[in-house]
Amino acid sequence: MTKPTQSKYSEAGVDIDKGNAFVEQIKEIVASTHQRGVLGGIGGFSSHIAIDTTKYKKPVIVNSTDGVGTKLAIAHLCKRHDTIGIDLVAMCVNDLIVGGATPLCFLDYFAVGKLDLEIAKQVVTGIAEGCKQSLCSLVGGETAEMPGLYRNEDYDLAGFVTGIVDRDAIIDGSDIRSGDKIIGLASSGLHSNGYSLVRKVCFTDNNLAVNEYYSELGCTLGEELLRPTRIYVQSVLNVLKNFPINGMVHNTGGGFIDNIPRILPKGCKAVIDSTAWKRHPIFNFLMKRGEIPLEEMYRTFNMGIGLMVIVNEAKADDICHHFQALGETASIIGEISHHSEDATDLVVIQ
Numbered sequence: 001m002t003k004p005t006q007s008k009y010s011e012a013g014v015d016i017d018k019g020n021a022f023v024e025q026i027k028e029i030v031a032s033t034h035q036r037g038v039l040g041g042i043g044g045f046s047s048h049i050a051i052d053t054t055k056y057k058k059p060v061i062v063n064s065t066d067g068v069g070t071k072l073a074i075a076h077l078c079k080r081h082d083t084i085g086i087d088l089v090a091m092c093v094n095d096l097i098v099g100g101a102t103p104l105c106f107l108d109y110f111a112v113g114k115l116d117l118e119i120a121k122q123v124v125t126g127i128a129e130g131c132k133q134s135l136c137s138l139v140g141g142e143t144a145e146m147p148g149l150y151r152n153e154d155y156d157l158a159g160f161v162t163g164i165v166d167r168d169a170i171i172d173g174s175d176i177r178s179g180d181k182i183i184g185l186a187s188s189g190l191h192s193n194g195y196s197l198v199r200k201v202c203f204t205d206n207n208l209a210v211n212e213y214y215s216e217l218g219c220t221l222g223e224e225l226l227r228p229t230r231i232y233v234q235s236v237l238n239v240l241k242n243f244p245i246n247g248m249v250h251n252t253g254g255g256f257i258d259n260i261p262r263i264l265p266k267g268c269k270a271v272i273d274s275t276a277w278k279r280h281p282i283f284n285f286l287m288k289r290g291e292i293p294l295e296e297m298y299r300t301f302n303m304g305i306g307l308m309v310i311v312n313e314a315k316a317d318d319i320c321h322h323f324q325a326l327g328e329t330a331s332i333i334g335e336i337s338h339h340s341e342d343a344t345d346l347v348v349i350q
Helices: 016-031 071-078 084-097 117-133 195-205 221-225 233-240 255-263 281-290 294-300 313-325
Strands: 059-066 102-112 137-145 155-166 181-186 247-250 268-272 305-311 330-338 347-349
Touching: 016 117, 059 084, 071 084, 071 155, 071 195, 071 221, 084 102, 084 117, 084 155, 084 233, 084 247, 102 117, 117 137, 117 155, 181 313, 195 221, 195 281, 233 305, 233 313, 247 255, 255 268, 255 294, 255 305, 255 347, 281 294, 305 313, 305 330, 313 330
Parallel strands: 102 137, 268 347
Antiparallel strands: 059 155, 102 155, 181 305, 181 330, 247 305, 268 330
């Protein structure tokens, strides 16, 4: 059957040939992320990865999915799309590792109004970089042109990661006890949460420009707001080879107030020393210009701590030093204490 020179589908706004060309352009980028166990390349209807049954005796498959929210709007404002993919991977794999799992493979969903090959390639390049940082194979995805649902320049992203952990090695917080210490690993900045409030403060309320330089930030506003989310996979997996970890918290939407209670056993609360680490300038920048109460800041943003690791008191200093040796800015930022039944706050920030 002869392919028509101008298809009715193309007239409706969907270019199949451009989609095929995009797949061809990214094949080498995708292949560069592949770890041991990946079977085949991209372009098929599904992807395959072999499980090392000599390493995992009672393997449990772990899945996570996430997006980057309205940080996408900042990428559009800055006309820069090569870092947003790192955020996408980071939001998924950081959720995965807090349960003790090792990321295996990653897939993305990229929805656009009209496919721009250069923008799409930048996005996938960022996704590939995030996969390399997390030693995770990018094994496929879906690119969907949906004119009428998205404006031509708009796109949305979702990520999906699959990992593996031995059943006996799952970290769920059940081993947390009063007296445990909380180690905080520094974030790289805002990461990918709270951007609806960020955009309101910066652009609606204060009419700031993304290309404007601010001495208190040490860079332009756009550079700060697009700073990629830090990926903690390699550091955490390295520490787990040498030390026990009782619980971990990926400090994302909901901040300290809503995330820490998700892993606390009954009868425990977390006491955080807010003077134990140095906050990034962007948090004071937003708090001042948005007149945001400090309590709301700790419930909306990570405030400079991207991951919390809860460990036995006797091992805390050694584990903290180990994280530092791996390149993390780590410090002991609090402890677990007894929570009486009549008390209401599971997280106390001093």
